[in-house]
Amino acid sequence: MFTSLARENMALKLSAVGAGLFAVAGIVWGLWVDSLVILFDGAYSLVSLALSLLSLYAARLVRRPATEDYPFGMGAVEPLVIAVKGLVIGLVCVLSFASAVLSMLQGGRPVQADMALVFGAVSVVGCLIVWIYLRWTSVRNGSGLVLAEQGQWLMDTVLSAAVMIGFAVAWLLERSEWSALAVYADPVMMMLISVYFMTVPVKMVLSSVRELLLAAPADEAMDEIHEAIRGLGLNPARVKVAKLGPNLLLEAKLVRM
Structure with missing residues (x-):
């Protein structure tokens, strides 16, 4: 029977191995079919691998x-690592958007849409399997690090789905009277994905900064905390609460009777 800590370690290791495999596949396939989006997918997985290894180390420090x-x-290492992950992912999105804009200005880029479509389909299935497992794990141990990994893999799943749909459209364009537009499919997809993805790292960073500044937990968590405080015979109005990684910090103001 897995303990909570063992399950967290297993999830983080699986995430790291999966990120490594997808990084190699994405970079090799992207260079083969000359696709900016698939190269981004591989680069994102490579960044995910480095961040997953960072999460594994952080999990040891937190314990x-x-x-x-x-x-x-x-x-405090947990929200700090999550903030770093958010900043790195955001930087990848900004650089990818800039590359897509440059590609558009240069007249687009032709891509082997059929082979890119195959990669998209395989990637969707693989990323979805890892994301489902991480979601199952995070529900059972409430680890912020696993939750952050889950967010990364959700982004990768959405990216792979966008690649698959986008290249399906490009494949159809190549066989239509608008075939000249097919060269813009890759950079346009990259621009749209980069803008959409930016919301995830922004939320990660803002949430982590709130924890590092010892902000109060979310309202839904506060209800449960107040109930526990009442069970100790304390007045919730006289207790300050802050969440810092896996720890809950309480400061009670006691009044002499």
Whole structure:
């Protein structure tokens, strides 16, 4: 029977292995069919691999017991790592958008749409399997690191689905009277995907910064926390609450009777 920590480790390792495989496949296939979008998919997976390894290391730090130097443990590492992941993913999106704009200005880029379509279909299935497993794991252990990995793989699944649909459209365009427009399919997809993806890293960074600034947990979590505080015989109005990684910080104002 897996413990919560063992399940978290397993999920992070699976994410790292999957990211490595998709990185190699995306870069090799993207160079083969000369597709900017598939190259982005491979580069994103490569970044995901580095970030997954960072998450594995962070998970070990978070589980270390409190010491004299860190009396509250190292729970702050979790939101810090998630913020770094958000910033890196955002940078990848910005650079990819800039590459797509440059490609548009240069007159587009022809792509082997049929082979790119095959890659998109295989990638959708693979990414979806990993995302489902990570979602199943995060529901059972509530790990912020696994939740961040889940967000990365959701982005990769959406990207792969967009690649598949986009190249299906490009394949149809190549066989129609608008075949001249097919060269713009790849950069246009890249621009749309980059803009859409930017919302995910922005949310990751904002959420992590809130934790690092010791903001109050989400409203739905506060209801459960207040109920537990009442069970201890304390007045919730006199207790300050903040979430920092896997830790919950409470500051109670006690009044002498």
